[in-house]
Amino acid sequence: MTASAPVRVFVVVNTANADARPVARSVVEALLESGAHVSGVTEDIEALDMTSTAGIELLPSDLSADPPGGRAGADVVVVFGGDGTILRAAELAEPGTPLLGVNLGHVGFLAEAEPEDVTFVVESLIERRWSVEERTRLNVSVLRDGTRVGGTWAVNEVSLEKGTRERMINVLVEVDGRPLSRWGCDGVVCATPTGSTAYAFSAGGPVVWPEVAALLVVPLSAHALFARPLVVSPSSSIALDLEPDSQAVLWADGRRTIDVLPGDRLVVSADDQPVRFARLAPAPFTDRLVAKFDLPVDGWRGRQRP
Secondary structure, three states, X not given: OOOOOOOEEEEEEOOOOOOHHHHHHHXXXXXXXXXXXXXXXXXXXXXXXXXXXXXXXEEOOOOOOOOOOOOOOOOEEEEEEOHHHHHHHHHHOOOOOOEEEEEOOOOOOOOOEOHHHXXXXXXXXXXXXXXXXXXOOEEEEXXXXXXXXXXXXXXXXXXXXXOOOXXXXXXXXXXXXXXXXXXXXXXXXEEOOHHHHOHHHHOXXXXXXXXXXXXXXXXXXXXXXXXXXXXXXXXXXXXXXXXXXXXXXXXXXOOEEEEOOOOOXXXXXXOOOOEEEEEOOOXXXXXXXXXHHOOOOOOOOXXXXX
């Protein structure tokens, strides 16, 4: 039997997190000792204070964030940090490369492992033992007088938000080519099921299990009788028409902005390219919710047997 090629791992680190650096360093050293190919952004690798970076493919630190850069031909992207670092990794990595997060943030909803699991993580990487879970990603286009002037993608959400603190914005919401409602509001969040536990959750939106095919529309502090969070088809096209008197900004995953002008039209839909996460072991989403939010489940007696 022909031996499989060494695993190729692209490493992304939250270098501002003092706890993340030693964990990342120990994993990188173990991977190199096993013969794995390791790559990373130069600033991330240098922050690990390794004795030597020999054998590590260093990538330039000025990679374009949109579209994604850092295409190192990796089999998997291993991320040391919180959810924000995982979102950064999604920008840097080759589209479609699975992301595996080691949680060194706060909630770490997107992460697969905790710091105490790193030995298991290294073994799984070396032996190529992971499955891939696909999640919906968003695509957004900015139209001005009918012409596309900008666009981007998002893992969690895109949000159209008021540009000045003292003035709300007026947005006409359209779903599948039909007008739904006009909202005077602080903004509108369009989210994926993955993003339902992020900004949309804080805005009062529902938690959506990741295997549910759907898109979310959540108004922010809307002055309207009908201003409930909406769950629409994954094939739906959502349009947000910014009215001429409104100054706003468009955010993607809270990390990237696109300039919008009064009168612009935003069109949001599911992207053709999903985001992929590497999973080391099966874990029900319910268990993840309970663990991450420390939900009270004391007294549960388990499934009743006949």
